Amino acid sequence: xxxxxxxxxxxxxxxxxxIVATARSIVAQQEASGAIPWFAPTAGVPGHVDAWxxxxxAMALTVAGFGAEARRAYEWLRGVQRPDGxxxxxxxxxxxxxxxxxxxHAAYVAVGVWHELVLTGDEEFARHMWPAxxxxxxFTLGLQxxxxxxxxxxxxxxxxxxxxxxxxxxxxxxxxxxxxALAEHLGEPQPEWELAADQLGHVVAAHPEAxxxxxxxxxxxxxxxxxxxxxxxDAERRFADGWDTFVVxxxxxxxxxxxxxxxxxxxxxxxxxxxxAGDRDRALELFATVQHLRHxxxxxxxxxxxxxRRHFPGDRSTYTAAAVILAADxxxxxxxxxxxxxxxxxxxxxxxxxxxxxxxxxxxxxVARR
Numbered sequence: 214x215x216x217x218x219x220x221x222x223x224x225x226x227x228x229x230x231x232i233v234a235t236a237r238s239i240v241a242q243q244e245a246s247g248a249i250p251w252f253a254p255t256a257g258v259p260g261h262v263d264a265w266x267x268x269x270x271a272m273a274l275t276v277a278g279f280g281a282e283a284r285r286a287y288e289w290l291r292g293v294q295r296p297d298g299x300x301x302x303x304x305x306x307x308x309x310x311x312x313x314x315x316x317x318h319a320a321y322v323a324v325g326v327w328h329e330l331v332l333t334g335d336e337e338f339a340r341h342m343w344p345a346x347x348x349x350x351x352f353t354l355g356l357q358x359x360x361x362x363x364x365x366x367x368x369x370x371x372x373x374x375x376x377x378x379x380x381x382x383x384x385x386x387x388x389x390x391x392x393x394a395l396a397e398h399l400g401e402p403q404p405e406w407e408l409a410a411d412q413l414g415h416v417v418a419a420h421p422e423a424x425x426x427x428x429x430x431x432x433x434x435x436x437x438x439x440x441x442x443x444x445x446x447d448a449e450r451r452f453a454d455g456w457d458t459f460v461v462x463x464x465x466x467x468x469x470x471x472x473x474x475x476x477x478x479x480x481x482x483x484x485x486x487x488x489x490a491g492d493r494d495r496a497l498e499l500f501a502t503v504q505h506l507r508h509x510x511x512x513x514x515x516x517x518x519x520x521x522r523r524h525f526p527g528d529r530s531t532y533t534a535a536a537v538i539l540a541a542d543x544x545x546x547x548x549x550x551x552x553x554x555x556x557x558x559x560x561x562x563x564x565x566x567x568x569x570x571x572x573x574x575x576x577x578x579x580v581a582r583r
Contacts, residue, residue, distance in 0.1 A: 218278045218332060221538075221547035226501050234511025235538055236277030239270050239531045243282060246307060247289030252528040254306075261310065264290060264300040264318040265384075266532040268325035273535035275332050276542045276550065284338070287329070290322065291345045298348030299367065312369040316356045317381035319349040320388035327391035327557070330398070332550045343399055350392045353385060354409050361412035362423040379417065379424040380432040383440030386414050387554070387562065390441065394558035414564050417442035429470045431459040431479050439486035439554060441562040448490040459483075464519055465503045474525055476516040477506040481536035488543050489554040489562070500540055506533075513537055 220232040242253040242260075249270040252260035271286035294300060299314025323346050330339045356364040362377035363385050389410035396403040416423050417437050427433045434455040437443040443451055459467045465480035467473075480503040487496035506514045506524075513533045518525035542551045556562055 218275060218280065218548060220277045221542040221545035221551070223497075223500070223541055223545055226497075226504060227537075227541055231507075231511060232277050232538055232541055235513070235534045236274055236279050236511075238508075238510060238512035238529065239274060239534050240279055240282050242531050243286070244307070247285035247287075248304065248307070249286055249531050250305075251530050251532060259306050260528070260530070262304040263302060263315075265315075265321045266535070268321045269539070270531045270535040272325055272328050272550075273538035275329055276538050276548055280333070283329070287325065287338075287342060291342060294345050294348065296348075297367075298345075298350070298352030302366070313366045314352065315366045315381070316353045316363050317365075317378075317384045317388070320353040320385045320392070322346055322349050323388045323392035323395060324553070327395045328550045328553055330395065331553070332548055336399075339395065340399060343395070343401070346392060346395060347401075347403075350389070350403075350406060353388070354406070357409060357413070360420070360423060361409075361416040362420075363413060365425075376425040377423060378427060379421070380427065380430070380436040382413060382417050382424065383436040383442060385440075386410055386417060386442050387440045387557075389413065390557045390560075390562060394560075397558070414442040418447065418564050431455075431466055431468060431470070431483070434459055435466075435483045435486040438490050439482055441489075441554075442564050444490060444561075444563040447564075448486075449492075452487070452490070452492070460499070461519065463502060464505070464517065465499065468516060473520040474516050474518050475503075476533070477503050477513045478515070478530070478533040478536040481533075481540040484540040485536075485543055485554050488540075493544075496540075497544060500544060503537075 220229045222229045243249050248262045249267045250260035250262045267286060267290060271283045274283040299319045301309040302311035302313050302315050326339060326342045326346055353363060356367060356373055363382050364373045365376060365378045365381055366374040389406055393407045438448045438451060458470050461467060461475050465475035466483045468476045468479055480499055484496045484500045506517060508514060508529055512529040514524040515528050515530045515533050516525050542548050543554060
């Protein structure tokens with residue numbers, strides 16, 4: 214079953230049929246339960262499922278017109294949410310293999326539900342998912358510190374981990390903004406969520422010492438722009454500082470700075486970040502570049518090891534296909550959700566209004582402390 218959403222196209226790069234084929238490669242790996250693993254079992258090794266990448270894949274399916282499959286994915290997610298609002302970090306073939314709950318995984322359901330509402334206008338679905346979103350955001354904010362960063366994980370024993378992640382918190386910022394918009398749309402405003410988002414955005418933009426050092430990973434470079442806390446001249450400087458470290462001309466964006474490996478998902482997320490920051494020319498160029506990782510069936514190889522000249526790690530992942538579809542949608546401005554990384558409910562997705570958190574209310578947040 215297909216929804217009425219018209220898949221995006223970028224002439225000379227990808228056609229609508231190409232995008233549909235990429236979406237079909239995701240559907241082909243969706244489990245009977247509705248869960249979407251990173252990849253189907255390959256050589257006896259099954260791919261795992263996590264809530265964040267599962268939601269991203271569902272978003273891509275809706276963009277490409279596979280509405281029924283996306284709804285199956287959301288319904289599965291709703292059904293396996295734990296009472297505290299979290300999801301296990303990993304499942305394999307329906308069995309929980311890593312029970313700890315990650316804050317950015319929980320929060321991302323708000324992005325998916327808001328995206329689904331914007332694309333389909335289905336308010337009944339949004340109301341159906343609202344309790345799950347509310348529990349997930351409450352879980353996430355239960356890991357926010359007094360300074361404002363959000364701790365990465367709550368372990369199975371209930372204890373919190375001892376650090377926050379810049380990439381995760383940048384994603385959570387966008388999730389909180391979507392959650393605020395959803396709450397207001399449904400007539401259940403949550404002003405404390407907005408305060409928490411402002412405080413988090415300030416910490417991401419101005420306090421690198423709040424986060425564990427993961428600077429070798431490209432995601433820590435571009436995610437503060439992608440998630441929204443860093444925009445304008447600060448975004449331009451951030452891109453300039455890391456471009457030669459992470460971008461390999463003619464191939465794409467590295468996963469980590471010290472390995473000869475470019476990945477399609479990181480490249481397409483960087484495309485989204487560039488586009489959101491107004492750097493459309495480089496976004497289009499990078500998106501065209503990464504098409505060398507496209508397989509003939511429409512799926513995408515996860516990465517390319519350019520010294521050994523082989524695909525690495527050797528799989529074609531659903532989250533990679535999803536990132537391609539979302540990037541194509543943003544660049545083509547094809548769907549009502551295409552501007553998700555630029556604005557939410559008509560408001561620009563960007564940093565809080567003042568560099569001083571006290572001046573914009575960030576310091577007033579009192580929700581959920583460790």
